[in-house]
Amino acid sequence: MPGAEIVLDPSNVLRLLAGLGVTVRIGLVSVALSLPLGIACGMLMTLRNPLIRAVLRAYLEFIRIMPQLVLLYLVFFGTAGAWGWDLSGEAASVVVFSLWGAAELGDLVRGALESIPRTQYDSAYVLGMGRRQAFARVILPQAVTRLLPPAVNLATRMVKTTSLCMLIGVVELIRVGQQIIDYNRFAVPTGALWIYGSIFFLYFIVCWPLSILSRRLERRWAR
Amino acid sequence: MSDATGEAPMLEVRGLTKRFGDEVVLDGLDLAVRKGEVVVVLGPSGCGKSTLLRCIAGLEGVDAGEVRLEGEPISGTRRDSALRQRLGMVFQSYDLFPTRTVLANVTLAPVVVQHRDRLEAEREAEALLRRVGLWDKRDSYPSTLSGGQRQRVAICRALAMHPDVMLLDEVTAALDPEMVHEVLDVVLELAEGGLTMVIVTHEMRFAAAIADRVVMLDGGEVVEESDDPAAFFERPETGRAREFLSMFEYKREKGKGTDHED
Numbered sequence: 402m403p404g405a406e407i408v409l410d411p412s413n414v415l416r417l418l419a420g421l422g423v424t425v426r427i428g429l430v431s432v433a434l435s436l437p438l439g440i441a442c443g444m445l446m447t448l449r450n451p452l453i454r455a456v457l458r459a460y461l462e463f464i465r466i467m468p469q470l471v472l473l474y475l476v477f478f479g480t481a482g483a484w485g486w487d488l489s490g491e492a493a494s495v496v497v498f499s500l501w502g503a504a505e506l507g508d509l510v511r512g513a514l515e516s517i518p519r520t521q522y523d524s525a526y527v528l529g530m531g532r533r534q535a536f537a538r539v540i541l542p543q544a545v546t547r548l549l550p551p552a553v554n555l556a557t558r559m560v561k562t563t564s565l566c567m568l569i570g571v572v573e574l575i576r577v578g579q580q581i582i583d584y585n586r587f588a589v590p591t592g593a594l595w596i597y598g599s600i601f602f603l604y605f606i607v608c609w610p611l612s613i614l615s616r617r618l619e620r621r622w623a624r
Numbered sequence: 625m626s627d628a629t630g631e632a633p634m635l636e637v638r639g640l641t642k643r644f645g646d647e648v649v650l651d652g653l654d655l656a657v658r659k660g661e662v663v664v665v666l667g668p669s670g671c672g673k674s675t676l677l678r679c680i681a682g683l684e685g686v687d688a689g690e691v692r693l694e695g696e697p698i699s700g701t702r703r704d705s706a707l708r709q710r711l712g713m714v715f716q717s718y719d720l721f722p723t724r725t726v727l728a729n730v731t732l733a734p735v736v737v738q739h740r741d742r743l744e745a746e747r748e749a750e751a752l753l754r755r756v757g758l759w760d761k762r763d764s765y766p767s768t769l770s771g772g773q774r775q776r777v778a779i780c781r782a783l784a785m786h787p788d789v790m791l792l793d794e795v796t797a798a799l800d801p802e803m804v805h806e807v808l809d810v811v812l813e814l815a816e817g818g819l820t821m822v823i824v825t826h827e828m829r830f831a832a833a834i835a836d837r838v839v840m841l842d843g844g845e846v847v848e849e850s851d852d853p854a855a856f857f858e859r860p861e862t863g864r865a866r867e868f869l870s871m872f873e874y875k876r877e878k879g880k881g882t883d884h885e886d
């Protein structure tokens with residue numbers, strides 16, 4: 402099959418890897434920011450306070466209903482128009498993905514915490530544990546074991562969805578691929594197949610370990 | 625309600641009233657348990673046996689009346705840790721900590737609550753687990769154990785805190801019949817050892833064997849109480865107790881069916 406030279410060209414390889422770097426960077430930074438935010442949201446959502454619950458519920462629903470692309474436009478163009486902010490595409494992406502991750506992870510954390518049977522709290526209470534001790538020693542370890550598989554799944558979805566960032570001008574993996582294809586449109590007409598094939602492979606090597614990890618954890622903790 | 629020596633009972637419940645919404649579950653209930661005594665609480669499903677134990681353990685607040693431990697009032701759910709440690713409780717559903725091994729389940733509270741030395745706590749856990757025949761399961765996780773094994777671990781977990789009183793709420797109700805014995809044998813041994821216990825159970829033969837006193841609840845009150853379990857089970861005095869005990873008996877009217885005679 403002709404056209405393989407397009408992905409063997411070292412400069413193209415380097416550009417694709419740089420694009421992958423941007424993809425992974427947005428993904429990792431967003432996941433890292435989502436973790437503390439999501440855990441805090443989830444813990445707040447388990448509180449009885451109706452105001453806090455309503456606010457967080459509205460936040461979660463808003464993030465869920467909105468297509469990620471709309472959120473990206475809203476943060477990238479909206480903040481520029483409304484307040485004259487000059488966010489870079491990458492910064493806007495990190496903001497959107499962190500808000501999304503925090504909302505979804507928050508809901509996962511809430512679900513995991515609420516799924517712990519009340520009898521576990523009772524057992525800790527009669528053994529004399531304080532509320533903090535019960536949370537740290539009894540509730541949290543169980544919540545984390547329930548939480549990890551879906552949280553890893555969420556992280557892979559976040560990495561995959563960073564492909565949308567190119568629509569606000571971020572030159573990430575897919576955008577780099579398109580640029581290479583466009584540049585070689587006439588010289589290498591079959592380039593698209595090779596480039597997208599390579600991109601498939603690159604996403605695969607980032608997300609596959611995560612899916613394996615998630616499946617492992619699920620199996621290990623299916624109790 | 626102190627006994628003849630004038631000493632306060634180990635555990636005492638006075639005029640205990642508990643409502644859930646409009647439903648009065650316990651209605652001015654009185655109960656006293658002497659040190660070393662084993663009291664078995666019987667009664668139909670939904671009569672408030674679990675609620676009674678939960679009020680004693682501090683898992684439920686009370687609406688009126690009080691709970692006393694060695695004369696000291698302890699009603700309510702806001703108890704300090706030291707007080708809670710004096711009342712051990714074992715639940716029908718075992719409720720072991722699923723992310724911890726058998727050994728860690730038993731040593732967790734002694735180490736983090738009582739700040740005991742880990743090695744010393746493990747040595748004691750070893751003795752307890754050996755006693756219930758589960759030392760070779762020390763590194764297993766609860767999910768890999770049978771119900772009977774889990775319940776024996778739950779008993780060890782409670783005992784490791786050296787409680788003054790143990791509260792057992794239908795500890796065999798969720799078990800397959802062949803596992804009931806292995807758990808109740810452990811409880812019998814505890815009674816032999818002089819542990820003060822309040823036991824809710826539907827195992828009538830076990831109740832007759834272990835009880836120093838039988839208390840029957842119905843309608844939120846004690847309807848019959850007896851220091852002579854054998855007599856209680858043979859000749860209950862109240863109609864309600866007779867009716868309740870008759871539910872555990874099966875009689876076939878022989879000779880009525882003509883085809884299937886023995």
Ligand SMILES: Nc1ncnc2c1ncn2[C@@H]1O[C@H](COP(=O)(O)OP(=O)(O)O)[C@@H](O)[C@H]1O
Nearest residue numbers: 644647649667668669670671672673674675676
């Ligand atoms: N947390 C609760 N909220 C509302 N009602 C309850 C609660 N716990 C128990 N009850 C009610 O109290 C009554 C006694 O329950 P319980 O003490 O569990 O009975 P038993 O253990 O004797 O079967 C039942 O009618 C039950 O529905």
Ligand SMILES: [Mg+2]
Nearest residue numbers: 673674675794
């Ligand atoms: Mg009950």
